[in-house]
Amino acid sequence: MFEESIARYLERYGHPNINLKAVLFDMDGVLFNSMPYHADAWHKVMERHGLHLSREEAYLHEGRTGASTINIIYQRQYGKDATPEMVESIYAEKSAEFSKNPEPERMPGAWEVLQKVKAAGLTPILVTGSGQHSLLNRLVHNFPGMFERERMVTAFDVKYGKPHPEPYLMGLEKAGVKANEAIVVENAPIGVQAGVAAGIFTVAVNTGPLDGQVLLDARANLLFPSMQALCDDWEELYKSLASGSNVAT
Structure with a gap:
């Protein structure tokens, strides 16, 4: 402990x-x-775009803005930031994926x-x-x-x-x-x-x-x-x- x-x-x-x-x-x-819903949504949407972010790693990025999380993973794989249009698109997909889950409890x-x-x-x-x-x-x-x-x-x-x-x-x-x-x-x-x-x-x-x-x-x-x-x-x-x-x- x-x-x-x-x-x-x-x-x-x-x-x-x-x-x-x-x-x-x-x-x-x-x-x-x-957070379990966020981690799952991030993982699924990133994979759709050929970006690799495990559910476990998502917890380490918890608290970042969506744009920052996307760019960290994009930089790691491609050595550059994602375009603003890509960031907006990926985050919108992530939000939609998150919203498919039941309402999070307190x-x-x-x-x-x-x-x-x-x-x-x-x-x-x-x-x-x-x-x-x-x-x-x-x-x-x-x-x-x-x-x-x-x-x-x-x-x-x-x-x-x-x-x-x-x-x-x-x-x-x-x-x-x-x-x-x-x-x-x-x-x-x-x-x-x-x-x-x-x-x-x-x-x-x-x-x-x-x-x-x-x-x-x-x-x-x-x-x-x-x-x-x-x-x-x-x-x-x-x-x-x-x-x-x-x-x-």
Whole structure:
């Protein structure tokens, strides 16, 4: 197990000096159990175009913009970027393939975590590399009253996607807070890298098939084995970050 307890982190690294006002949430794999559908859609559509991206590798690219994912694979095979027309076509196919699946369910524990965040007077902010309209539209239905559109950061809002810090820096801006006034909740290695690069305390939740060590190697500050585990330990986490005092293991 690679999970680090809150107390162990604080003992090892000290209190991160957080005045918590906002929580920045990734979407796929954090709020929705949608990554298996994304991985399958990416694999099928890439193969149609003679591009090779396994379902397993798709998890490593989770959080990138669609254009970035396509160009990484295209560069690997052909040594150049895909044309803008090709990128648009492939991503449209991928979106259509994704939409053939049943509606993704909320990630267990996600709704409850958000309720606790709101009850604590904190602002939840969505920061996703996705441009998947179907999922973005479902946020209102699945998480009523939690996210305001003007406080969402999506693939349509940024020039540089994760692992660049721009998405999370923009999330801070939309929340009206500084880096030490927020935490990030992420499940993808490049998302963790983006949160850390933005100078934000980053909590990883290992909701996919990756080894938890991959998330720690991406420099996650804390690792939980699921969103449900984060939900169960939310009060302890919030208390620890608010007070800076060590807690019992």
